[in-house]
C-alpha cells in the first residue's frame with residue numbers, strides 16, 4: 001500500500017512539473033498574452049482595429065498574400081493544452097460568421113473532400129521557397145455553428161483539383177468547431193501542409209507535417225520569433241538604408 005502511495009506521489013510530482021513547464025513556455029513564447037488579446041479583440045474589434053491586417057496584404061518580398069482580413073491572434077506552434085502545437089494561423093475577423101471573405105493566399109489546385117463541411121485545401125505544385133517540392137495550403141472553420149458551409153458554391157463537396165488564382169474568393173470566416181452547437185470564435189485557420197512525396201497531403205493536425213508560415217508571408221508568425229509581438233510585415237533591407 002505504501003509503495004503504491006509513493007508511486008502515485010512521484011507520478012503527481014512529474015505531472016505538476018510538466019504542467020508547470022508548459023505554463024512557463026506559454027508565458028515566455030507569448031501564448032498567454034495572445035489568449036488575452038484574442039478575447040479583447042473578439043469582445044471589441046473596433047477598439048483594436050490597429051491589430052488587424054487587410055485581406056490581400058502582401059509584405060515586401062513575400063510570396064503569399066494574407067487570405068482574409070483580421071487580427072492574426074494565434075500563430076504557428078502556439079499551445080492550447082499540454083502536448084498541443086498549433087499548426088497554422090488563426091485570423092480573427094471580429095465579425096459574425098459569413099461576413100468576412102476568405103481568398104486564396106496563393107494560386108493552386110483546389111480540392112474539397114466529399115465529407116468536408118468547413119475545409120478546403122489547395123495544392124501548390126512548386127513551393128515558392130523550395131521549388132523542387134510540392135506543398136498544400138489548408139483553410140478551415142468556413143462554416144456556421146451548426147456546420148452549414150460558408151464555402152463559395154463554386155467549390156461544392158467533392159471538388160477536385162480546380163485551379164484558382166491567388167485572390168479568388170473561397171468563402172467566409174466561420175466558427176464551426178467540428179461539433180455542431182459548440183462554436184469557437186469566428187476566424188480562419190490557415191496552414192501550410194507538407195506533401196508525402198507521392199502527391200498526397202499529410203495529416204494537418206501534426207505540427208511536423210506543417211511548415212512555419214513566416215517566410216511565405218514576410219512576418220514573424222511562429223512563437224519563437226513573434227514572442228509577445230503583434231504580427232505585421234517585417235522591415236525589408238531597403239527600409240534600413242540610411243538617407
Ligand SMILES: [Zn+2]
Pocket residue numbers: 074086088089090189190
Ligand atoms: Zn487554428
